[in-house]
Amino acid sequence: MTMRLYSMPSSGNSYKVRLLLALTGRDCELVDVEDASDALIAAKADGALPFGKAPVLHLDDGRMLPESNAILTWLGDGTAFVPDDAFARAQMLSWMFWEQNQHEGVIAVRAALRSYPSRAHLATPERMADLLKRGHALLAVMEERLAARDWLVGDGASLADICLYAYTHTAGSRGGFDMAGFPAVCAWIERVAALPGYVGLDG
Template structure:
């Protein structure tokens, strides 16, 4: 059985749990919350090759790190990765966008607001800067959904999973206002109704 080391409150970890649930894959979950003894123990024991979660341990003994790489591995051979090379390229472009531009604004602002150990870094100036840049990111996503239901085309792909993780909590945790982005809000609703959907706070499959 697959073993997943993940942080329950982390969007990057949630991506993997969500895809596993949508695929109906069983796995053993080892929760490692930030700064917890479990996380430190996993690092010490070599369970996290890159020193962070998520980390997916395969039956073969191999360990995969980086959330979007894990998504690619799990989705290979399924409809979550399109066959057409151009559609694949569109999907990957959104996944690179998610890590390089989306997460540094949307996820970082949420972390600064939600994690007590980051409170000293959450200056008004930085929060305002991240709000402005994050709204620009949300506007690009809104434009990307113009006349289509999913980011890479007619069907959901792992690009949607990657982008959903931090976007669906952008209001509650990040303090963003999604009301100016109707296509984005409709996409969030569509994603949350996919068969096998599991919320961020949902149970991990043991």
């Protein structure tokens, strides 16, 4: 039995797991559970999604691991995407916590309000303007970090880069953020896309 990933194709949280799987060359069966799909309803009914959402990784021994960054941490163990140095690993985790606590709730939410018809009624002008302002401030945090370095932590790509790439690389196209103001972030996006084994969101 191979691993199985319940994945929402359009979701950055699911994509980051698919990206790490591709970068590390690991085999995994994909089960698409797109938003509002019959497959998603069935997966919830079958108990395949412990927290009621994707992604969830089903291990070959039957255990289930939900939450994208927890999955990244498990899959990344022992790979070059996790630094050897203890402090660097802690820095990596701090960026991953920040992604879920700050970044995802603004960058991803604005993109979702623009992308999913079922959420369009929530995209009031006031809310969209607020998310735009807050998102640009968050991108500025990344810009400052990446202005003098190629990667968020250490000398190579880590789980922090994979984690934050997922929603950042579509922040302009899906979220409507002005990426021209963040050249270091844009250059970093290109570096991630050039990693061996890379697959895109639709790949």
